[in-house]
Amino acid sequence: MSPPRHRVRPQHGVYALGALCIGLGLAHLATEGEGLGTGLEAFVICGIALLVVATGYELPNRPISRSGKWRALRLALTVAGSFALLALAVWLIWAMEGDRRELTFLLAFATTLGSAVGVRGGLYAVEADERLDEARDLTKLLTINQRVLRHNLRNELCVALGNLDRIERRDHGAETNEDVRIARAHLESLLETTDRTREIVSIWDTDQRETFRLRELVEERIEAVGTAYPDVSIATEFDDDPRVASHPALPAAVEEALRNAAEHTPTDVAVTVALRTDRTGAAVVEVVDSGTGVPKFDADAIESPEETSLVHTQGLGLWIIYWTVETSDGTFELLENEPTGTVVRITVPTAEES
Numbered sequence: 001m002s003p004p005r006h007r008v009r010p011q012h013g014v015y016a017l018g019a020l021c022i023g024l025g026l027a028h029l030a031t032e033g034e035g036l037g038t039g040l041e042a043f044v045i046c047g048i049a050l051l052v053v054a055t056g057y058e059l060p061n062r063p064i065s066r067s068g069k070w071r072a073l074r075l076a077l078t079v080a081g082s083f084a085l086l087a088l089a090v091w092l093i094w095a096m097e098g099d100r101r102e103l104t105f106l107l108a109f110a111t112t113l114g115s116a117v118g119v120r121g122g123l124y125a126v127e128a129d130e131r132l133d134e135a136r137d138l139t140k141l142l143t144i145n146q147r148v149l150r151h152n153l154r155n156e157l158c159v160a161l162g163n164l165d166r167i168e169r170r171d172h173g174a175e176t177n178e179d180v181r182i183a184r185a186h187l188e189s190l191l192e193t194t195d196r197t198r199e200i201v202s203i204w205d206t207d208q209r210e211t212f213r214l215r216e217l218v219e220e221r222i223e224a225v226g227t228a229y230p231d232v233s234i235a236t237e238f239d240d241d242p243r244v245a246s247h248p249a250l251p252a253a254v255e256e257a258l259r260n261a262a263e264h265t266p267t268d269v270a271v272t273v274a275l276r277t278d279r280t281g282a283a284v285v286e287v288v289d290s291g292t293g294v295p296k297f298d299a300d301a302i303e304s305p306e307e308t309s310l311v312h313t314q315g316l317g318l319w320i321i322y323w324t325v326e327t328s329d330g331t332f333e334l335l336e337n338e339p340t341g342t343v344v345r346i347t348v349p350t351a352e353e354s
Contacts, residue, residue: 010069014056017076017115021049024108031104041105048112052076055119065329066349068126075122076115083114137326141204144319156190159183196316203249203323210248211351214283215241218275221255229262233270240276242283245351246328253324256317257287257344264291265341282330282347290341321346 025045032038059069087110091103163183167176215238222234244250261271274286318334321344325332330348337343 076118079118
Protein backbone atom coordinates (compact mmCIF):
# COMPACT_ATOMS: atom_id res chain seq x y z
CA MET A 1 0.00 0.00 0.00
CA SER A 2 1.46 3.31 -1.13
CA PRO A 3 1.80 6.16 1.40
CA PRO A 4 -0.85 8.89 1.26
CA ARG A 5 -0.10 11.75 -1.10
CA HIS A 6 0.04 15.28 0.23
CA ARG A 7 -1.78 17.37 -2.33
CA VAL A 8 -1.81 21.14 -2.62
CA ARG A 9 -5.18 22.41 -1.40
CA PRO A 10 -7.04 25.58 -2.38
CA GLN A 11 -6.38 27.23 0.99
CA HIS A 12 -2.64 26.82 0.40
CA GLY A 13 -3.02 28.97 -2.73
CA VAL A 14 -4.91 31.62 -0.76
CA TYR A 15 -2.22 31.60 1.94
CA ALA A 16 0.43 32.04 -0.75
CA LEU A 17 -1.50 34.95 -2.26
CA GLY A 18 -1.82 36.60 1.16
CA ALA A 19 1.89 36.09 1.84
CA LEU A 20 2.71 37.68 -1.51
CA CYS A 21 0.63 40.73 -0.60
CA ILE A 22 2.33 41.03 2.80
CA GLY A 23 5.66 40.76 1.01
CA LEU A 24 4.66 43.60 -1.31
CA GLY A 25 3.83 45.78 1.70
CA LEU A 26 7.14 45.04 3.39
CA ALA A 27 9.01 45.61 0.13
CA HIS A 28 7.35 49.01 -0.23
CA LEU A 29 8.41 49.90 3.32
CA ALA A 30 11.99 48.83 2.62
CA THR A 31 12.38 50.64 -0.70
CA GLU A 32 10.50 53.90 -0.10
CA GLY A 33 12.21 55.07 3.08
CA GLU A 34 11.25 55.16 6.73
CA GLY A 35 8.86 58.10 6.83
CA LEU A 36 5.54 58.00 8.66
CA GLY A 37 3.62 58.11 5.39
CA THR A 38 5.46 55.10 4.01
CA GLY A 39 4.85 53.23 7.25
CA LEU A 40 1.12 53.93 7.10
CA GLU A 41 0.99 52.84 3.47
CA ALA A 42 2.72 49.56 4.35
CA PHE A 43 0.34 49.12 7.30
CA VAL A 44 -2.68 49.51 5.01
CA ILE A 45 -1.29 47.01 2.51
CA CYS A 46 -0.45 44.42 5.18
CA GLY A 47 -3.81 44.92 6.89
CA ILE A 48 -5.69 44.12 3.68
CA ALA A 49 -3.34 41.17 3.07
CA LEU A 50 -4.29 39.72 6.46
CA LEU A 51 -7.89 39.63 5.24
CA VAL A 52 -6.73 37.39 2.38
CA VAL A 53 -4.89 35.12 4.85
CA ALA A 54 -7.97 34.97 7.10
CA THR A 55 -10.07 33.94 4.11
CA GLY A 56 -7.67 31.07 3.48
CA TYR A 57 -8.06 29.95 7.10
CA GLU A 58 -11.86 29.76 6.83
CA LEU A 59 -11.86 28.33 3.30
CA PRO A 60 -12.02 24.61 4.33
CA ASN A 61 -15.28 25.28 6.21
CA ARG A 62 -17.00 27.08 3.36
CA PRO A 63 -20.01 25.12 1.99
CA ILE A 64 -18.65 24.81 -1.54
CA SER A 65 -16.96 22.03 -3.46
CA ARG A 66 -13.21 21.58 -3.80
CA SER A 67 -13.32 22.53 -7.48
CA GLY A 68 -15.35 25.61 -6.51
CA LYS A 69 -12.63 26.67 -4.05
CA TRP A 70 -10.01 26.39 -6.80
CA ARG A 71 -12.28 28.45 -9.03
CA ALA A 72 -12.55 31.15 -6.34
CA LEU A 73 -8.74 31.25 -6.11
CA ARG A 74 -8.45 31.65 -9.88
CA LEU A 75 -10.96 34.50 -9.74
CA ALA A 76 -8.89 36.15 -6.98
CA LEU A 77 -5.72 35.92 -9.08
CA THR A 78 -7.54 37.34 -12.10
CA VAL A 79 -8.95 40.29 -10.14
CA ALA A 80 -5.58 40.97 -8.47
CA GLY A 81 -3.86 41.00 -11.86
CA SER A 82 -6.54 43.30 -13.29
CA PHE A 83 -6.17 45.75 -10.38
CA ALA A 84 -2.38 45.73 -10.80
CA LEU A 85 -2.68 46.50 -14.52
CA LEU A 86 -5.12 49.31 -13.74
CA ALA A 87 -2.67 50.77 -11.22
CA LEU A 88 0.13 50.57 -13.76
CA ALA A 89 -2.03 52.40 -16.31
CA VAL A 90 -2.75 55.15 -13.78
CA TRP A 91 0.96 55.49 -12.99
CA LEU A 92 1.81 55.71 -16.70
CA ILE A 93 -0.66 58.58 -17.03
CA TRP A 94 1.03 60.31 -14.09
CA ALA A 95 4.48 59.60 -15.58
CA MET A 96 3.55 61.23 -18.87
CA GLU A 97 2.60 64.31 -16.85
CA GLY A 98 5.98 64.30 -15.14
CA ASP A 99 5.12 62.61 -11.81
CA ARG A 100 6.91 59.26 -11.53
CA ARG A 101 6.41 58.71 -7.80
CA GLU A 102 4.41 56.08 -5.89
CA LEU A 103 4.82 53.25 -8.41
CA THR A 104 5.60 50.61 -5.78
CA PHE A 105 2.77 51.76 -3.53
CA LEU A 106 0.24 51.83 -6.36
CA LEU A 107 1.18 48.32 -7.53
CA ALA A 108 1.34 46.85 -4.02
CA PHE A 109 -1.90 48.47 -2.87
CA ALA A 110 -3.84 47.63 -6.05
CA THR A 111 -2.60 44.01 -6.11
CA THR A 112 -3.48 43.50 -2.44
CA LEU A 113 -6.87 45.15 -2.73
CA GLY A 114 -7.63 43.12 -5.86
CA SER A 115 -6.62 39.93 -4.03
CA ALA A 116 -8.93 40.69 -1.11
CA VAL A 117 -11.85 41.71 -3.33
CA GLY A 118 -11.26 38.76 -5.67
CA VAL A 119 -11.00 36.05 -3.03
CA ARG A 120 -13.99 37.27 -1.00
CA GLY A 121 -16.14 38.09 -4.00
CA GLY A 122 -15.05 34.89 -5.75
CA LEU A 123 -16.18 32.78 -2.81
CA TYR A 124 -19.60 34.42 -2.74
CA ALA A 125 -19.97 34.11 -6.53
CA VAL A 126 -18.97 30.43 -6.59
CA GLU A 127 -21.19 29.63 -3.61
CA ALA A 128 -24.13 31.33 -5.34
CA ASP A 129 -23.46 29.35 -8.55
CA GLU A 130 -23.30 26.05 -6.68
CA ARG A 131 -26.48 26.79 -4.76
CA LEU A 132 -28.15 27.55 -8.10
CA ASP A 133 -26.88 24.25 -9.53
CA GLU A 134 -28.17 22.48 -6.42
CA ALA A 135 -31.58 24.09 -6.91
CA ARG A 136 -31.61 22.94 -10.53
CA ASP A 137 -30.71 19.41 -9.43
CA LEU A 138 -33.51 19.48 -6.88
CA THR A 139 -35.94 20.64 -9.56
CA LYS A 140 -34.80 17.79 -11.79
CA LEU A 141 -35.21 15.31 -8.94
CA LEU A 142 -38.71 16.53 -8.13
CA THR A 143 -39.63 16.41 -11.81
CA ILE A 144 -38.48 12.80 -12.00
CA ASN A 145 -40.57 11.88 -8.98
CA GLN A 146 -43.57 13.71 -10.40
CA ARG A 147 -43.23 11.80 -13.69
CA VAL A 148 -42.88 8.50 -11.85
CA LEU A 149 -45.94 9.15 -9.69
CA ARG A 150 -48.06 10.45 -12.57
CA HIS A 151 -47.04 7.95 -15.26
CA ASN A 152 -45.35 4.76 -14.03
CA LEU A 153 -47.33 4.27 -10.82
CA ARG A 154 -50.66 5.13 -12.45
CA ASN A 155 -50.12 2.61 -15.26
CA GLU A 156 -49.19 -0.17 -12.85
CA LEU A 157 -52.21 0.54 -10.66
CA CYS A 158 -54.57 0.56 -13.65
CA VAL A 159 -53.38 -2.88 -14.79
CA ALA A 160 -53.60 -4.35 -11.28
CA LEU A 161 -57.02 -2.87 -10.57
CA GLY A 162 -58.35 -3.96 -13.97
CA ASN A 163 -57.41 -7.57 -13.26
CA LEU A 164 -58.94 -7.41 -9.79
CA ASP A 165 -62.19 -6.10 -11.31
CA ARG A 166 -62.30 -9.18 -13.56
CA ILE A 167 -61.84 -11.41 -10.52
CA GLU A 168 -64.86 -9.84 -8.85
CA ARG A 169 -67.09 -10.35 -11.92
CA ARG A 170 -66.69 -14.09 -12.38
CA ASP A 171 -66.37 -17.42 -10.61
CA HIS A 172 -63.01 -18.61 -9.35
CA GLY A 173 -60.98 -20.92 -11.59
CA ALA A 174 -57.76 -21.19 -13.60
CA GLU A 175 -58.28 -17.82 -15.27
CA THR A 176 -58.87 -16.26 -11.88
CA ASN A 177 -55.54 -17.58 -10.62
CA GLU A 178 -53.80 -16.10 -13.67
CA ASP A 179 -55.42 -12.72 -13.07
CA VAL A 180 -54.32 -12.84 -9.45
CA ARG A 181 -50.76 -13.64 -10.56
CA ILE A 182 -50.72 -10.70 -12.99
CA ALA A 183 -52.17 -8.35 -10.39
CA ARG A 184 -49.59 -9.48 -7.84
CA ALA A 185 -46.73 -8.98 -10.32
CA HIS A 186 -47.79 -5.44 -11.12
CA LEU A 187 -48.36 -4.53 -7.49
CA GLU A 188 -44.89 -5.85 -6.63
CA SER A 189 -43.48 -3.75 -9.48
CA LEU A 190 -45.32 -0.77 -8.05
CA LEU A 191 -43.83 -1.43 -4.62
CA GLU A 192 -40.33 -1.71 -6.10
CA THR A 193 -40.81 1.57 -7.95
CA THR A 194 -41.85 3.41 -4.80
CA ASP A 195 -38.92 1.91 -2.88
CA ARG A 196 -36.45 2.97 -5.58
CA THR A 197 -37.93 6.45 -5.74
CA ARG A 198 -37.54 6.78 -2.00
CA GLU A 199 -33.96 5.49 -2.28
CA ILE A 200 -33.10 8.14 -4.86
CA VAL A 201 -34.50 10.90 -2.64
CA SER A 202 -32.53 9.49 0.29
CA ILE A 203 -29.32 9.51 -1.76
CA TRP A 204 -29.79 13.11 -2.81
CA ASP A 205 -30.68 14.21 0.71
CA THR A 206 -27.66 12.57 2.43
CA ASP A 207 -24.61 14.81 2.75
CA GLN A 208 -22.12 12.26 4.03
CA ARG A 209 -18.92 10.62 2.84
CA GLU A 210 -17.67 7.11 3.46
CA THR A 211 -14.27 5.67 2.60
CA PHE A 212 -14.16 2.47 0.53
CA ARG A 213 -11.45 0.17 -0.79
CA LEU A 214 -12.79 0.17 -4.31
CA ARG A 215 -11.42 -3.21 -5.37
CA GLU A 216 -12.91 -4.93 -2.34
CA LEU A 217 -16.23 -3.15 -2.90
CA VAL A 218 -16.40 -4.19 -6.56
CA GLU A 219 -15.49 -7.80 -5.76
CA GLU A 220 -18.29 -7.98 -3.16
CA ARG A 221 -20.84 -6.57 -5.61
CA ILE A 222 -19.68 -9.01 -8.32
CA GLU A 223 -20.22 -11.90 -5.91
CA ALA A 224 -23.73 -10.66 -5.07
CA VAL A 225 -24.72 -10.25 -8.71
CA GLY A 226 -23.14 -13.61 -9.59
CA THR A 227 -25.41 -15.27 -7.04
CA ALA A 228 -28.49 -13.60 -8.52
CA TYR A 229 -27.42 -14.32 -12.13
CA PRO A 230 -25.51 -17.62 -12.04
CA ASP A 231 -25.52 -18.00 -15.84
CA VAL A 232 -23.71 -14.70 -16.41
CA SER A 233 -19.90 -14.71 -16.53
CA ILE A 234 -18.20 -11.60 -15.10
CA ALA A 235 -14.54 -10.96 -16.03
CA THR A 236 -12.36 -8.45 -14.15
CA GLU A 237 -9.52 -6.14 -15.17
CA PHE A 238 -8.14 -4.53 -12.02
CA ASP A 239 -5.19 -2.20 -12.71
CA ASP A 240 -5.28 -0.43 -9.35
CA ASP A 241 -6.78 -0.55 -5.86
CA PRO A 242 -7.72 3.07 -5.04
CA ARG A 243 -9.28 4.17 -1.79
CA VAL A 244 -12.24 6.46 -2.45
CA ALA A 245 -14.34 8.80 -0.34
CA SER A 246 -17.87 8.88 -1.73
CA HIS A 247 -21.55 8.74 -0.91
CA PRO A 248 -22.46 5.73 1.28
CA ALA A 249 -24.69 4.44 -1.55
CA LEU A 250 -21.70 3.72 -3.82
CA PRO A 251 -21.96 -0.10 -3.31
CA ALA A 252 -25.60 0.01 -4.40
CA ALA A 253 -24.69 2.12 -7.45
CA VAL A 254 -21.97 -0.33 -8.54
CA GLU A 255 -24.37 -3.25 -8.05
CA GLU A 256 -27.01 -1.47 -10.16
CA ALA A 257 -24.48 -1.13 -12.99
CA LEU A 258 -23.58 -4.83 -12.72
CA ARG A 259 -27.22 -5.97 -12.60
CA ASN A 260 -28.07 -3.84 -15.63
CA ALA A 261 -25.21 -5.47 -17.56
CA ALA A 262 -26.18 -8.97 -16.39
CA GLU A 263 -29.80 -8.52 -17.46
CA HIS A 264 -28.91 -7.34 -20.99
CA THR A 265 -25.96 -9.60 -21.85
CA PRO A 266 -26.26 -13.04 -23.51
CA THR A 267 -25.20 -15.93 -21.28
CA ASP A 268 -22.40 -16.91 -23.68
CA VAL A 269 -20.71 -13.48 -23.45
CA ALA A 270 -18.89 -12.21 -20.36
CA VAL A 271 -19.53 -8.91 -18.66
CA THR A 272 -16.25 -7.09 -18.05
CA VAL A 273 -15.55 -4.93 -15.00
CA ALA A 274 -12.47 -2.70 -15.18
CA LEU A 275 -10.95 -0.74 -12.31
CA ARG A 276 -8.22 1.88 -12.76
CA THR A 277 -7.00 5.36 -11.83
CA ASP A 278 -7.10 8.05 -14.50
CA ARG A 279 -4.54 10.79 -15.21
CA THR A 280 -6.14 13.18 -12.72
CA GLY A 281 -5.88 10.64 -9.89
CA ALA A 282 -9.60 9.84 -9.80
CA ALA A 283 -10.84 6.26 -9.51
CA VAL A 284 -12.69 4.80 -12.50
CA VAL A 285 -15.00 1.78 -12.60
CA GLU A 286 -16.20 0.60 -16.01
CA VAL A 287 -18.88 -2.08 -16.50
CA VAL A 288 -18.87 -3.27 -20.11
CA ASP A 289 -21.57 -5.52 -21.56
CA SER A 290 -22.31 -6.84 -25.05
CA GLY A 291 -26.07 -6.89 -24.80
CA THR A 292 -28.85 -4.81 -26.28
CA GLY A 293 -27.56 -1.64 -24.63
CA VAL A 294 -29.36 0.94 -22.55
CA PRO A 295 -32.52 2.14 -24.38
CA LYS A 296 -32.02 5.52 -25.99
CA PHE A 297 -34.82 7.14 -23.99
CA ASP A 298 -33.13 6.00 -20.76
CA ALA A 299 -29.79 7.49 -21.83
CA ASP A 300 -31.47 10.70 -23.04
CA ALA A 301 -33.31 11.05 -19.72
CA ILE A 302 -30.02 10.94 -17.81
CA GLU A 303 -28.46 13.57 -20.08
CA SER A 304 -31.43 15.94 -20.44
CA PRO A 305 -31.96 18.81 -17.97
CA GLU A 306 -35.48 17.65 -17.19
CA GLU A 307 -37.87 14.83 -18.00
CA THR A 308 -40.55 15.50 -20.58
CA SER A 309 -43.58 13.59 -21.79
CA LEU A 310 -41.41 11.95 -24.45
CA VAL A 311 -38.33 11.27 -22.29
CA HIS A 312 -38.74 9.11 -19.22
CA THR A 313 -37.11 6.03 -17.74
CA GLN A 314 -38.72 2.62 -17.49
CA GLY A 315 -36.61 1.81 -14.45
CA LEU A 316 -34.87 3.84 -11.79
CA GLY A 317 -31.60 1.93 -11.51
CA LEU A 318 -29.70 4.42 -13.68
CA TRP A 319 -30.94 7.28 -11.52
CA ILE A 320 -29.59 5.55 -8.41
CA ILE A 321 -26.17 5.45 -10.09
CA TYR A 322 -26.48 9.03 -11.35
CA TRP A 323 -27.37 10.64 -8.02
CA THR A 324 -24.84 8.56 -6.06
CA VAL A 325 -22.02 9.67 -8.35
CA GLU A 326 -23.33 13.24 -8.60
CA THR A 327 -23.38 13.66 -4.81
CA SER A 328 -19.88 12.13 -4.63
CA ASP A 329 -18.46 14.93 -6.85
CA GLY A 330 -17.86 12.35 -9.56
CA THR A 331 -19.05 11.75 -13.13
CA PHE A 332 -21.38 9.13 -14.61
CA GLU A 333 -21.20 8.29 -18.32
CA LEU A 334 -23.23 5.96 -20.54
CA LEU A 335 -21.23 5.03 -23.64
CA GLU A 336 -21.89 2.73 -26.57
CA ASN A 337 -19.82 -0.44 -26.73
CA GLU A 338 -18.67 -1.64 -30.13
CA PRO A 339 -20.17 -3.53 -31.88
CA THR A 340 -23.02 -3.81 -29.39
CA GLY A 341 -23.72 -3.16 -25.74
CA THR A 342 -23.09 -0.45 -23.20
CA VAL A 343 -20.20 0.93 -21.15
CA VAL A 344 -21.19 2.33 -17.76
CA ARG A 345 -18.34 4.50 -16.49
CA ILE A 346 -18.29 5.69 -12.88
CA THR A 347 -15.56 8.16 -11.87
CA VAL A 348 -15.20 9.24 -8.23
CA PRO A 349 -12.47 11.15 -6.35
CA THR A 350 -9.95 9.19 -4.34
CA ALA A 351 -9.78 9.65 -0.58
CA GLU A 352 -6.59 11.73 -0.99
CA GLU A 353 -8.32 14.08 -3.46
CA SER A 354 -11.35 14.51 -1.24
